[in-house]
Amino acid sequence: MDLTPMMKPMNVAIIGASRSPGKVGNVIMQNYIAAGYEGKLYPVNPNADEILGRKSYRTVLEIKDTIDLAVIAVPAPIVPLVLEQCGKAKVKSVVVVSGGFAEVGEVKLQDRITEIAKKYRIAMVGPNCLGVMDTRAKSDTMFLPMKKISRPKVGSVSFVSQSGAVGSTVLDVIAGEGFGLSKFISYGNAAYVDEVDILEYLMNDDETKVIVLYIEGIKRGKEFVELARKLTKKKPVVVLKAGRTSAGVNAAHSHTASLAGNYAVQEAIFRQFGFAIANDLSELLYYAKIFASEVKPSGNRVAVITNGGGAGVITADEIASSRYLKMADYAEGTKKALKKVMPGLVNIANPLDLAGDADANRYRQALDLIGADRNTDMLVVIILYQTPGADPSVTREMVQKKITLSKPLLVISVGTEYTEKQAKLLEEGGVPVYDSPIAAIDSLEALFEYAEFKSRSSTR
Amino acid sequence: MPLLDYMQARKLLDKYKIKSIGSAYVNSAESAADFAKGKRIVLKLISEKAVHKSRAGLVKLDIDGEKEIAAAYDDLVRRGRMLRPYKILAQKMADPGVEIIIGGNTDAQFGKVLLVGLGGVYVEAFKDVQLRLCPITKADAVDMLSELQSRKIVTYDGKAEDEIVSLLMKVSKLLTENKKVSELDLNPVIVRQDSYEAVDIRILT
Numbered sequence: 001m002d003l004t005p006m007m008k009p010m011n012v013a014i015i016g017a018s019r020s021p022g023k024v025g026n027v028i029m030q031n032y033i034a035a036g037y038e039g040k041l042y043p044v045n046p047n048a049d050e051i052l053g054r055k056s057y058r059t060v061l062e063i064k065d066t067i068d069l070a071v072i073a074v075p076a077p078i079v080p081l082v083l084e085q086c087g088k089a090k091v092k093s094v095v096v097v098s099g100g101f102a103e104v105g106e107v108k109l110q111d112r113i114t115e116i117a118k119k120y121r122i123a124m125v126g127p128n129c130l131g132v133m134d135t136r137a138k139s140d141t142m143f144l145p146m147k148k149i150s151r152p153k154v155g156s157v158s159f160v161s162q163s164g165a166v167g168s169t170v171l172d173v174i175a176g177e178g179f180g181l182s183k184f185i186s187y188g189n190a191a192y193v194d195e196v197d198i199l200e201y202l203m204n205d206d207e208t209k210v211i212v213l214y215i216e217g218i219k220r221g222k223e224f225v226e227l228a229r230k231l232t233k234k235k236p237v238v239v240l241k242a243g244r245t246s247a248g249v250n251a252a253h254s255h256t257a258s259l260a261g262n263y264a265v266q267e268a269i270f271r272q273f274g275f276a277i278a279n280d281l282s283e284l285l286y287y288a289k290i291f292a293s294e295v296k297p298s299g300n301r302v303a304v305i306t307n308g309g310g311a312g313v314i315t316a317d318e319i320a321s322s323r324y325l326k327m328a329d330y331a332e333g334t335k336k337a338l339k340k341v342m343p344g345l346v347n348i349a350n351p352l353d354l355a356g357d358a359d360a361n362r363y364r365q366a367l368d369l370i371g372a373d374r375n376t377d378m379l380v381v382i383i384l385y386q387t388p389g390a391d392p393s394v395t396r397e398m399v400q401k402k403i404t405l406s407k408p409l410l411v412i413s414v415g416t417e418y419t420e421k422q423a424k425l426l427e428e429g430g431v432p433v434y435d436s437p438i439a440a441i442d443s444l445e446a447l448f449e450y451a452e453f454k455s456r457s458s459t460r
Numbered sequence: 461m462p463l464l465d466y467m468q469a470r471k472l473l474d475k476y477k478i479k480s481i482g483s484a485y486v487n488s489a490e491s492a493a494d495f496a497k498g499k500r501i502v503l504k505l506i507s508e509k510a511v512h513k514s515r516a517g518l519v520k521l522d523i524d525g526e527k528e529i530a531a532a533y534d535d536l537v538r539r540g541r542m543l544r545p546y547k548i549l550a551q552k553m554a555d556p557g558v559e560i561i562i563g564g565n566t567d568a569q570f571g572k573v574l575l576v577g578l579g580g581v582y583v584e585a586f587k588d589v590q591l592r593l594c595p596i597t598k599a600d601a602v603d604m605l606s607e608l609q610s611r612k613i614v615t616y617d618g619k620a621e622d623e624i625v626s627l628l629m630k631v632s633k634l635l636t637e638n639k640k641v642s643e644l645d646l647n648p649v650i651v652r653q654d655s656y657e658a659v660d661i662r663i664l665t
Contacts, residue, residue: 221569225593265567268591271607272600323606456599 001123001193003201006093007134007183009068010039013060013091015082016073016098017043017051024097024143025073026052034146037138040065060089067091071131071141076100079127080112087120095141096126102189103128114191123197129188130164133171135181136207142186144168155180156209157292158202160195162187162216163242166281170214173285178427179292182207196223203231210291211237212284213275218266225269232274233457236450238287239270240278274453276446283442289432290443295408296451299377301328302444303370304351306382307358307390311437312351315380315412318441324452325378325445327351334373341365351382359389360397367401371409378408378444385419395422399429408447412440461642463508464663466549472641473658476634478627480646480658482552489530492550500524500553504660505536507546513660514581518543522553554659559648560614561589562628562658564635566642572635576628578610579648586610595636601628614651623656640665 012032018025025045029052032041042065043051046058057063060070060082070091074082076098086094094117101110110127117124125131131141135154142149149168152175159174159181161167167186174181183205185198195215202208211231218224231237241263270277276291278284302319304327306312319325327350330338338348342365345355352370354362363381370376381398383390402409410432413419423433434440464472466483473480486492492503505518513519517539520532533548540546559580565573570593577589590604602625605615615621627649635641643664650657 218569221567222571225570262567262569264591265570265573265593268573269570269593271603272592272596 001197001201003093003123003193003197005068006095006123006125006132007139007201007205008137009093009139011042011065011068012037012039012139013042013044013057013063013067013070014073015044015060015070015086017045017048017056019045019048019051027143027145028071028073028097028141029054031140031142031146035138035140035151037140039068039137039139042067044070060085060091063089068093069139069141070094071097072126073097073143076106076109076127080109080116083113083116083122083124087116087122090120091122093123094125095129095131096124096188096191097129097131097141097143098126099128101127101191110189110191117192124192125185126188127191128164130167130184130186132186133181133184135183142168150175152177152181154182155292156182156207156294157212157288158183158185158205158208158210159212159214159288160185160187160198160202161214162190162195163214164188166214170212170281170284173281174288177285177289178424178430179289179432182209190219194219196220196227199231199237200227203227203234209235209294210288211235212288213237213239214242214284215239216242225273228269228273228275232450233454236276236291237274238276238278238284238291238446240281240284241266241270274450274457276450282439286434286439286443287446289434290408290410290447291450293402293408293410293430293432295406296454297377297408297444297448298451300325300448301375301377302326302380302441303328303330303373303376303378304380304382305354305363305366305370306351306384307354307356307363307387308382308384309353311382311384311412311414312353315382315437315441316351318437319380322441322445324448325441328373328376330370330373331375334369334375337369338366341369356387357389358387360391360393362389363394364397364401367397367405371401371405371407376407378448379405380410380412380440380444382412383422385413385415385422392422392425395425395429398426398431402429402431408444410434410440410444412437461664463506464641464665466506466547466661469661469663472634472638472663473646473661476630478630478634478646478658479656480661481554484550485547486533486550487548489526489533492529492533492548493526495550496524496529501529502551502553503529503532503536504549504551505540505543505546506549507540507543509543511662551659554650554657555652557650557652557656558613558616558620559650560624561645561647562631562649563589563646564594564631564641564644574604574628574632574635576604576614576624577608578614582610583647592632594632596628596632598625598629601625601632604628617653619653620651623654624651627656
């Protein structure tokens with residue numbers, strides 16, 4: 001199913017647009033205007049001539065243009081009628097924001113609108129959803145006021161969420177992250193367009209480099225598997241699957257049956273096809289962040305550079321106890337060169353403790369040499385900004401290095417106001433920042449596992 | 461879902477070159493003793509009504525000599541009264557090794573699924589298993605083992621790992637090619653340095 005008209009609409013009809021502030025149809029209109037959407041906007045409302053300064057239409061059939069996207073925000077019982085009109089008007093795609101369907105037991109009503117969408121071959125997302133957002137197209141069907149939920153900047157991560165509530169929460173958090181967003185799709189009841197259609201679209205979407213997926217249930221198992229086989233060969237997918245506890249309740253005929261409940265099988269499928277599995281919402285974001293940095297590790301050897309001994313040890317512990325990563329052992333040449341440039345109090349080892357007085361210059365020397373070390377595949381740099389030498393010039397060094405380095409690089413930085421400010425600058429410069437060694441190393445491991453999966457599946 | 465007859469199940473494993481321990485049905489203590497030929501054996505009661513054989517006292521391990529065999533046989537017959545119809549299976553006593561479980565199941569949504577984990581009595585206790593959708597690749601099999609918590613117990617050396625990897629591939633093939641096999645338990649499979657043997661087989665069709 002082609003979702004291009006939905007994601008990149010040349011024009012948008014808002015059916016159920018309203019003059020009353022606070023109403024869903026009013027918020028959606030306002031958001032389109034505030035976001036600076038450049039296509040044509042057509043409010044549709046049988047009782048209005050003008051809404052928010054735009055000419056309003058009684059029905060979608062009155063509009064002369066062929067509509068790419070119609071956002072439907074009318075009470076559930078009216079949706080079939082409105083959708084039928086969209087079909088007759090040859091609308092290419094619709095987002096049904098309205099709730100009141102299968103989620104409250106109105107299965108027949110949902111079946112009816114699905115039939116209509118199928119009959120006219122309209123790509124229909126929803127019902128009962130937030131809909132879609134495309135940061136480049138400045139198209140955003142969400143009915144959440146801008147002042148309550150920030151909109152992310154333009155980026156390369158696309159986020160798919162079955163749940164609207166999880167979707168909007170994560171979206172709000174993504175807005176605070178440096179990596180930005182390409183597309184957001186909340187597909188609600190998945191009456192017609194479902195996760196398979198959406199993932200297939202994103203697989204072929206050049207603006208999407210990383211897919212983040214929150215999913216509660218897979219509707220079409222076989223199709224999902226077929227797609228999964230291709231999808232992760234092209235781009236990384238981070239997944240959070242809810243519904244762990246409903247697994248394995250059937251009376252079992254064998255040991256295997258009791259251990260292979262549907263949840264366990266879905267998790268196995270994600271593993272088998274190289275999805276990065278997150279266990280909670282924060283992991284979802286941690287993983288998204290490292291994948292968004294778009295650098296692939298060529299091995300599992302990690303070097304740690306720090307200006308605090310303790311933090312270095314904690315991080316080294318995490319690496320040593322992780323399943324797939326290990327601490328790098330620098331090549332002899334690297335050791336010699338480090339010894340030459342580092343002050344005497346710096347012990348040449350991994351982790352490399354640059355000492356509490358480390359400044360931008362020392363960080364740069366260490367980064368240059370270890371970045372070029374042939375026994376190092378990934379770099380973890382700990383910057384404790386509480387120390388005297390760590391200041392914005394260290395931040396600038398990191399951003400510089402990130403541009404030239406072809407190995408994965410992340411920063412661990414823990415602190416409040418001053419640190420947060422530097423962390424934001426780092427992230428804007430494309431350097432992923434983590435506030436805990438565990439989160440950082442787990443993310444790095446997810447990145448490594450995906451790289452392994454990819455090189456393995458390309459040689460199959 | 462009927463249980464496939466043990467000897468038929470064994471035959472199916474043979475077809476895929478999956479090794480299982482020497483077994484035969486016996487209908488008397490004498491025939492059990494004949495099967496033993498002076499060596500140590502195992503007697504098992506097989507019934508559709510019994511999944512947890514050891515827990516129900518339906519497995520007599522490591523028995524030896526006419527007297528011991530007769531006592532074990534009679535006890536199984538006594539326990540079997542509630543579990544009719546049943547059969548009594550005599551098996552050679554496996555040499556010690558690491559016990560693993562290899563299983564297959566049919567997921568209503570996704571189809572055939574393969575399972576591996578630490579076996580025997582540990583299956584229920586630790587539930588340390590890995591699943592994959594069939595058919596699996598060799599890399600999938602390697603992954604399944606490396607993702608087990610008990611990987612260092614299960615694959616204690618490279619040779620054992622190779623054995624299990626090739627066994628997993630064979631079971632995946634069996635599951636994929638036999639639509640009628642809906643569930644399968646090889647539990648335990650006893651793995652030794654240079655070989656393995658499936659010691660108990662349950663196949664549901």
